[in-house]
Amino acid sequence: MSLLEFQGVERRFPVRRGLLDALLRREHVWLHAVRGVDLAVRPGEILGIVGESGCGKSTLARIGIGLQPADAGAVIFDGAPLNGPDPKGRLQMVFQDPYSSLNPRMTIGAQLEEVVAHYRPGLTRAERQGRVARMLDEVGLVQETAQKFPHALSGGQRQRVSIARALCPDPQVLIADEPVSALDASVQAQIINLLRRLNREKGLTIVFISHDMNVVRYLCDRVAVMYLGEVVELNDSAALFAEPRHPYTRALIGAVPDVHHPHREGLPVRGEIPDPFAVLQGCRFAPRCPLAETACHRPQSLDALASGGAVRCWKAVSGTLS
Template sequence: MRASDEPIISVRNLSKHYPLRSWWGGKGSVFRAVENVSFDIRPGETLGLVGESGSGKSTIGRAVTMLNPPTEGSVAFEGTNLSMLSAKAMRAKRARIQTVFQDPYAALNPRMSVGDYVSEAFKLHRPDMSRAERREAVAGLFERVGLEPRFAGRFPHQFSGGQRQRVCIARAIALKPSFIVADEPIAALDVSIQAQVVNLLQDLQAELGLSYLFISHDLRMVRYLCHRVAVLWRGRIVELAESDALYDDPRHPYTRRLLGAVPVPVPAVERARLAAESAAPASAIAEGGDLVEVAPGHWVATPPEDRP
């Protein structure tokens, strides 16, 4: 493996559990939101994370960035185990790890101009910058994400959803990070705007050498944007492969069912797909165990009795 192929993010056996309490106030069982998840993301790579609602996608995104630290396992960023860092050291690392959230309006402060919102990153991490330097840097960031610098004095409610997401992206790249978690960044946007935001993310990746963990339920957009895709089911990764390999040759029953749920514009094909889906028993999906490499770079959760 070449030095440039060393992963920028290395997740090993990550689990996130939440304690449950019974109705009478005593201690109850544990809800296992994510269980024993492992993956790597290389420099300049986009890893897609897909799965149905409640499968644990956003939980993984927050655990990887230490916004909600994992219960078990490790997250290494550029060779450093983030869970072992002090609060001060983690704050320094956050300049290199950023997040773009699903709802841009909720991410913005409605009482703060968008220019001040973006410049907050410089105030926290670059206190040596003067006000004029911050203003100039914000103007450059706005131009980079396709916004007029003169909009910096406006407030979030004066923008469209797509423009607000561009502001959030400008904030995310302000400190020149190397890794960004994009948590459903286009889900709240109009279809006509989604492609523009995805193209912006691609352009920034090429320009800045960014790595992404792209969390989404839009399977078509994931195939377009991501180099590799991990399929999450019930808090576990059941399949992980190169994008084309996973879409063209899905191996896990849940992956096939997930891809089969994507609507197609041909009514006859759609009717045949729905008929076949209704005929397949739900028990046909087996959770499986550890990931096994069934083809070069193609990993599938396979029950012990089915392993080679």
């Protein structure tokens, strides 16, 4: 049983490449940001979505809370298709930069009260303030924070405010898009602990989007790895890190610098994420994959493995990956 499910979700953006193209009324070039993503979020879990820039993870997040429509496929939330943001606020999002997602001209208290008033119009002022006070307490902020403006807070405090705001409508799912990437390591740890506590004590389901493999490994129960708009591997976090199957997952884990083990095995992957406009047949990682062969240029599906998890690589599925 899943709480939030992506079913064959596609998203493409029209891109005009220049003035000349526009004048000549040439056809749009399509940037395929998300292609055929099937992903089920289980109630009470922390699901990690990892990948490098341009892999489509943030677009998927915005589709997941109804901020953007899918061009094809569907998002099913709590048994019903999601068409736009949930009116009850049961799906909430936390963004990477807490400063640009808070109103600089409103006190923290006023901003949070506004959210409470939107979802619970019947409450009195005192009841709203009481709820804001509980939310601040929940995220570990002192009550005086309510009188402050965002600029008077540190980065970590602002991110706590963003989380408090997301908690105001009592959501079932929190989608957090790189919520700790802009924070220093010592503060990052505070926010990660907070997310863990919310998940453990309130049963909050969290979709955690990140490029940081160490954070994902520590925080998430399951992990989906994305590359150029596709999920290339999905598994329990422990299994994925202990035995990554897809060559891209292996490369991604292998490239993370470790504090105590400076010398790693393996070759670096070649090149960079290719032009997303390029039409690639078959495996989209093949041009950079050290193990690619001719057969990799036929379309790949995300296949379940007998040992658990799923991978979009015919070689990993057939066990011919060295």
